[in-house]
Amino acid sequence: MEHFRKLGIGFSPPAIQVWPEKKLSVNLEKIQIVAMSVQIRFLPDDVVVVAEVGEPLLQVAARAGLSIPTGCLMGSCHACEVELEDGSTICSCISGVPPGQDQLTINLFVDPTW
């Protein structure tokens, strides 16, 4: 820094803020981890398997011994489409077991064009 002063070059130290080190303290007794199980029924074979909320549907189906056709695995091609109880369809490659229900029925399509 002295060298810069002799040359007539102004120098100011960078503005660095040093925050006091804070330690994160977590009371593990107050944390509840609740894994919610959902009963998944795959039609038309009527295969029932228990899954966890958020578990990928392709993984649940594979665990149930079922194969859902896939293509892009990105939600674009709809090769993996399955039908829910209410008649709506979802792409199983980008869907997990939804929260808020104890049971879920999934109808697997058999689309000969895929």
Ligand code: FES
């Ligand atoms: S595999 Fe293409 S949308 Fe799921």
